[in-house]
Amino acid sequence: MVTTDTAPLFDRVAIVGIGLIGSSLARALAEYGIARQVVCADRNPEACAKALELGIVAEATTDLAAALAGADLVVLATPVGSFATVGEAIGPLLKRGTIVTDVGSVKQATLRDIGPHLPDGVHLIPGHPVAGTEHSGPEAGFATLFQGRWCILTPATGADRQALARVTEMWRRVGSTVEIMEASHHDRVLAITSHLPHLIAYTIVGTASDLEEDTKSEVIKFSAGGFRDFTRIAASDPVMWRDIFLNNREAVLEILQRFTEDLTALQRSIRWGEGEQLQDHFTKTRAVRRGIIDAKQA
């Protein structure tokens, strides 16, 4: 559900980092009339040139100060690992009343790395649109990316209510359903629904690519048996994922430990021919799929 028949929410939105998510949001904000003007900053001049060429922003610059001048909303859409540096750089440029949000997949890192750099009267509303594709760069974005998806906001205790309401409304207007939760809880839930699956997919595809050349070509040929789904996940942006793992280390390592224990148990059942244990386990996992279908997330 996209609403276009209401007044713009923001005068000037500055998006920092014009990759898949940044450029999708830029498109949506302009197309749905959510912002009067959308500009972007990116340290890569080629990305800026591309964004202008695509016509998705009014201005694109490598100069943060130029992009942020007059912005009432700043959206950080760079890899999570850059947040401390970006926070330090934008802090002095922000005027009172500006709202700062982000789209990072780890949320405690936003509060930790951006929060301390913001002057009084600037409102931080960390956000995570649970949406994406395995493609990267400004040309990979599209305005409908967020439709029917969740966006999780993790404001700190005492965050400005009006700022929260405006960021919530922005995501609602691009088609998302907003959920508000604590940053630490977000990081734990996403560690299992997203971070661990990506780590596993990256691992298995790496294992396959280390096989002898002739076997590897057959792995590609017969990839439809399950492997193919993993390669799609494992084609996601390497820098973005490096930063996610490094910045959600505790939660990822904790869930990885549980996963490894469970895998070892299944491995042992296979080795010792314990058919009943295997069948019981495989029957139980069917029920989880059922839950996802019932929750209309399939």
Place this chain on the structure above:
Amino acid sequence: MVTTDTAPLFDRVAIVGIGLIGSSLARALAEYGIARQVVCADRNPEACAKALELGIVAEATTDLAAALAGADLVVLATPVGSFATVGEAIGPLLKRGTIVTDVGSVKQATLRDIGPHLPDGVHLIPGHPVAGTEHSGPEAGFATLFQGRWCILTPATGADRQALARVTEMWRRVGSTVEIMEASHHDRVLAITSHLPHLIAYTIVGTASDLEEDTKSEVIKFSAGGFRDFTRIAASDPVMWRDIFLNNREAVLEILQRFTEDLTALQRSIRWGEGEQLQDHFTKTRAVRRGIIDAKQA
């Protein structure tokens, strides 16, 4: 590409086990005029009744002898773990010249468990259509399941050339591309492209379903971040997969060992904050996806 303007290849095909694959093949053989008559045997009377109700077979019976009488092709479509028992049961019922094939996901097991029970003059052509869905049962099948998919045949040295040619042609007519390879090689390639991905998916979904109830409901809610793809794989038939792991034990344990080593290395990089190693690994896996897209398997 489905060919219907040629004479039937077989007079009477008996399919043993009328689940997803058996019922899909029954439909395709009848609809595309590949067999004059398709019948089935299943030890479950309800499956037989369902197959008759769906109108996908001319006869359905729990009596193997009745189904096999007069069949010039017998297709075993039961879980791989039943093959020794099924082989023993069908051996005495087969007349000279009959062709026996199967659709099992492990191929050394077919040669080992079915081969010794077949009388002289009965031709065994083991087969594996690399196709399927996460659904089970006769009602889940459809005639087009095999179109554009691979079918791997693994005849033993000295297998009858004419029998091989007829089984090859059958799969070609249902729309598959046939590849012939050694059973042991098949089992090694499929261990990585299919068996390991399924084991991993079953594990991660099991790990999630052991979480506390409130986290679990959120895992289902936010499953779109990668987890959802795993739940689809982990909803596949439990008995079929139990039998695959028990019957391809060596190849699965070998590739699982490599996978675990690789996962442990990544885990260590996360723990010690080795960003460069992570990024290098994630960049390498992108190339494998590229290979799959180039091979038109994506």
